[in-house]
Amino acid sequence: xxxxxxxxGINATEHFSAQxxxxxxxxxxxxxGINLSHxxxxxxxxxxxxxxxxxxAGDIALIKSIGFDHVRLTVEPAPLLNGEDPSRLxxxxxxxxxxxxxxxxxxxxxxxxxxxxxxxxxxxxxxNDRQIEAFAKFWQALAQHLSTRDPERVFLEVINEPxxxxxxxxxxxxxxxxxxxxxGAPRHxxxxxGHRWSGLPELLFLIPYSDRNIIYNFHFYEPFAFTHQGATWxxxxxxxxxxxxxxxxxxxxxxxxxxxxxxxARNNLLRYGEDRWDGNRIDREIGTAAAWAAKxxxxxxxxxFGVFRNFAPxxxxxxxxxDMRAALEKYGIGWTMWDYAGGFGVVNKxxxxxxxxxxxxxxxxxxxxx
Numbered sequence: 001x002x003x004x005x006x007x008x009g010i011n012a013t014e015h016f017s018a019q020x021x022x023x024x025x026x027x028x029x030x031x032x033g034i035n036l037s038h039x040x041x042x043x044x045x046x047x048x049x050x051x052x053x054x055x056x057a058g059d060i061a062l063i064k065s066i067g068f069d070h071v072r073l074t075v076e077p078a079p080l081l082n083g084e085d086p087s088r089l090x091x092x093x094x095x096x097x098x099x100x101x102x103x104x105x106x107x108x109x110x111x112x113x114x115x116x117x118x119x120x121x122x123x124x125x126x127x128n129d130r131q132i133e134a135f136a137k138f139w140q141a142l143a144q145h146l147s148t149r150d151p152e153r154v155f156l157e158v159i160n161e162p163x164x165x166x167x168x169x170x171x172x173x174x175x176x177x178x179x180x181x182x183x184g185a186p187r188h189x190x191x192x193x194g195h196r197w198s199g200l201p202e203l204l205f206l207i208p209y210s211d212r213n214i215i216y217n218f219h220f221y222e223p224f225a226f227t228h229q230g231a232t233w234x235x236x237x238x239x240x241x242x243x244x245x246x247x248x249x250x251x252x253x254x255x256x257x258x259x260x261x262x263x264x265a266r267n268n269l270l271r272y273g274e275d276r277w278d279g280n281r282i283d284r285e286i287g288t289a290a291a292w293a294a295k296x297x298x299x300x301x302x303x304x305f306g307v308f309r310n311f312a313p314x315x316x317x318x319x320x321x322x323d324m325r326a327a328l329e330k331y332g333i334g335w336t337m338w339d340y341a342g343g344f345g346v347v348n349k350x351x352x353x354x355x356x357x358x359x360x361x362x363x364x365x366x367x368x369x370x
Contacts, residue, residue, distance in 0.1 A: 021212030022299050026152055026189050029110035030215070030301055032325075032364065033070035033336035034063055034346060040097060041074035041116040051096040053352070055340070057103050062347070062354055063340065064107045067366035071109055072303050072336045073100065074116035074160065077138060086137040089145060105153060112191060112303065112336070113146060114157040115139070122163045132173055136180035143184025156181055157191040157303075161198045161219070167205045170195035178211055191301070193217045198304075200289055208296045218289055219304035222282075223248070225272040226320065230311035231343075240265040242311040246320045247278035279323035283330065290331035302328055303336035306344035314359055322363035329365075337364065 039055045040046070063071060079093045104111045117125070125131045143156060158177050164170040174192060181190055192214050194202025203218040221227045226248065228234040229241035240262050245252040253273030260266045275281070286302075293300040305324050307317040321337070328335045341349040346364070348355050361367060 030334040035339040147185040
């Protein structure tokens with residue numbers, strides 16, 4: 001699909017909506033969003049104090065004023081899941097989720113309810129079919145609970161990065177979960193992803209389901225040597241990296257090679273320089289995702305991308321985000337950056353006060369609305 005649908009004078013949102021069962025009005029609400037992480041997921045604390053203070057109405061208002069049109073609310077299922085009867089949700093915790101959704105929707109934002117389990121939860125889920133059956137009952141109950149909310153503004157994401165190595169097995173597993181969600185919420189749009197870490201290769205492996213009211217999703221953090229530099233959880237090489245440049249070429253990378261003591265990490269960084277990552281390379285990668293969507297006539301979104309900010313040069317980080325956003329918009333793909341105030345944040349938050357990162361906001365093509 002050379003140049004993308006938009007370059008050929010066709011509005012991608014309207015085109016894919018006409019071919020699928022997803023209304024164009026819903027796709028239009030997922031153009032540019034931000035992930036709300038470490039609130040209802042990725043936290044060791046799900047107490048009332050945490051849930052009521054971590055992300056506030058002021059944060060949601062700021063998100064809206066920056067120019068985002070939706071948020072992706074990451075939700076750890078464990079506090080909601082009733083082990084004795086997965087078809088019954090834990091009401092004492094559910095009320096906090098409802099309050100968060102009320103606040104988000106009251107500010108005019110759409111919301112993706114993303115089931116975002118811990119790795120431990122996913123390992124158990126993948127261990128046997130009984131776990132999948134229990135999770136399907138849970139999802140049907142949650143979908144039924146959420147079905148009273150406006151389907152134009154509330155989207156249901158099956159699971160974040162399922163960590164299933166076998167793509168064929170994941171096709172069947174996700175199919176069961178989609179069927180359960182659809183029983184609970186007949187009108188709502190579902191967001192589905194590929195196996196493993198839901199990256200671009202996993203998307204290209206995926207075969208769309210018969211349910212046409214589905215948006216397909218992929219995550220993009222390439223090249224890892226740049227986007228995850230200094231991250232201790234992301235593999236053996238990237239913890240050694242600091243001040244890795246973008247765009248990449250052998251000359252720019254050579255200036256920091258002496259700072260890398262680990263031989264495998266050095267070789268990986270050399271390869272990053274030789275691969276010459278820049279806006280054109282990112283465009284080609286995103287183009288393959290757009291071609292997949294065009295082949296199957298399904299709508300597509302990228303609901304995770306970003307750069308870990310602790311060690312990345314700020315201007316280079318902004319350049320990568322700008323190139324990524326430009327490529328997604330060129331191909332008519334909605335996006336949701338990772339994340340609001342965490343390690344990849346679009347704001348800096350201290351003592352409860354959030355300050356937008358102007359470089360990142362500009363790179364996203366957004367701006368504060370007074």
